[in-house]
Amino acid sequence: MIRYSINDLEKITGIKAHTIRIWEKRYNVVSPKRTPTNIRYYNDEDLLKLLNISTLNKHGFKISDIVSMPTEEICEKITDISRSSTDFESQINSLTVAMIELNEDAFEKVLSSTILKIGFEKTVTHVLYPLLEKIGVLWQIGTINPAQEHFLTNLIRQKMIVAIDGQNNPLSPNAKTFLLYLPEMEFHELGLLFYNFLIKKHGHKVIYLGQNVPFKDMVEVVKIRNADYVLTYFVAAIPPKELPDYINNLSEALKDKKIFTSGYQVRELEPKLPKNMISLKSAEEFKDYLKALT
Numbered sequence: 001m002i003r004y005s006i007n008d009l010e011k012i013t014g015i016k017a018h019t020i021r022i023w024e025k026r027y028n029v030v031s032p033k034r035t036p037t038n039i040r041y042y043n044d045e046d047l048l049k050l051l052n053i054s055t056l057n058k059h060g061f062k063i064s065d066i067v068s069m070p071t072e073e074i075c076e077k078i079t080d081i082s083r084s085s086t087d088f089e090s091q092i093n094s095l096t097v098a099m100i101e102l103n104e105d106a107f108e109k110v111l112s113s114t115i116l117k118i119g120f121e122k123t124v125t126h127v128l129y130p131l132l133e134k135i136g137v138l139w140q141i142g143t144i145n146p147a148q149e150h151f152l153t154n155l156i157r158q159k160m161i162v163a164i165d166g167q168n169n170p171l172s173p174n175a176k177t178f179l180l181y182l183p184e185m186e187f188h189e190l191g192l193l194f195y196n197f198l199i200k201k202h203g204h205k206v207i208y209l210g211q212n213v214p215f216k217d218m219v220e221v222v223k224i225r226n227a228d229y230v231l232t233y234f235v236a237a238i239p240p241k242e243l244p245d246y247i248n249n250l251s252e253a254l255k256d257k258k259i260f261t262s263g264y265q266v267r268e269l270e271p272k273l274p275k276n277m278i279s280l281k282s283a284e285e286f287k288d289y290l291k292a293l294t
Contacts (some may be wrong), residue, residue, distance in 0.1 A: 003041040006032075012096075012138065013050045014089065020050065027067045029053065048100065051093045052078055058090065079109070091127045096134060099152045100144065107155055120163045121201075124194055125283055128156060132190070153190060160193040164200060172203030176293055179227040181209035181218050183246065186237035191262060195231055195286060202290040215246075219253045229258050234265040244272070251276055260286065 006017045023029040030046040052074050056066050059081055066074070078097075081090050091114050098107035115123045135152065138144045178199050180192050189211050199206050207225055209218060222230060230250075238246055243265060250259060251274035261273070262280040273279060280286050 002044055003035075004043070004047060005041060009042055009047060009050055012047060012134065013054050013093075015050060015054050023053075023063060027063060029063075029067060044100065048097055051097050055081060055090045055093045079106075088126045088130065092131050092134060095127070095131050096138075099135075099148055102148065102151055104151070104155065107152075111155070111159060115159070120159070120197070124160075128190075156190055157193065160190065160197060164193065164197050167197065167200040169201060169203050171205065172293070174293060175204050176228040177205040177207065177225065178229045178231055179207040179209065179218070179222050179225065180231045181213040182211045182233055183237055184212055184214055186233065186235060187211050188233065188235040188263075191233050191235075192231070194283060195262075198283065198287060198290060202287075202293070204290065204293065215249070215253075222254060222257065227257065229260060230254055231260040231262075234261060234263040236265070238265070240265070247277070248274065260289075 004012075006020055009015065009020060010017045020030070024032070030042060030049060032040040032042055032046075034040055053063070053066050055078055056074065057063060061077070069077075078094060081094075091110060094110045095107060097103075098110065111123070114127055118126070131152075135144065135149065180196055180199075182189065182192060192208075192210070196206050196208055207221065207227055209221065218230075221227075232250075234243065247261075247266070255276060257276065259277045260280055261277055266273075266279055267281070278289075
């Protein structure tokens with residue numbers, strides 16, 4: 001059982017610690033436990049309950065009414081909100097609960113309905129990206145295990161692949177070829193897949209090599225296929241001390257190519273990046289580059 005401090009609950013649910021304490025005393029919303037040394041803590045049940053209460057409360061339900069609802073009624077109302085609302089925080093909360101519970105049906109329903117309402121691209125930028133940031137917080141706290149993370153990323157990955165396959169736009173008259181890859185031991189693929197989607201949507205060609213690609217093999221493919229651009233991510237695979245050497249080797253090996261890079265590791269090196277490399281801060285920034293090519 002994971003133990004949460006009240007500050008952990010505030011970070012995950014968005015409910016102020018002061019408000020949680022008031023709800024505890026006035027409505028018995030959650031019941032903190034105590035360690036043998038008398039330190040208060042909360043469990044998974046408390047977290048899920050507060051996530052649901054936060055969603056209902058933001059949609060006009062009074063806390064006094066929520067606490068009197070049976071669990072089944074709360075779940076029904078949460079589902080209705082997720083299907084009809086354009087409140088992104090509600091979608092994120094619902095997806096977080098589904099992930100923690102490993103509830104694939106609930107996750108699929110919320111994600112599919114969100115895509116239908118606002119489209120795939122906006123779902124990624126306004127719901128899934130913030131969701132993944134919240135997952136990062138859960139990792140830091142120790143709330144989720146690798147199985148839950150794989151559950152989440154694989155379901156999102158399936159949606160992205162379907163969206164990519166659905167891009168049947170004709171090639172742009174000025175179509176360029178982009179090679180996308182992740183360095184060796186890099187497996188965080190969701191961002192790369194989304195850039196794949198954006199490139200195809202804007203009428204350009206993609207050579208997608210995916211995860212864990214040896215450096216020499218990638219360079220050889222770039223030259224054989226004469227790719228115009230290369231795009232890669234630096235998330236966690238390369239030790240920070242080794243990253244500058246990798247960046248410089250990449251720049252030198254492909255000195256006649258424009259290289260797009262993303263991921264938090266490379267942002268720290270941004271002022272020192274070689275001239276043929278561009279650090280992408282967001283998908284919106286990359287879309288501007290793509291529009292300029294068409």
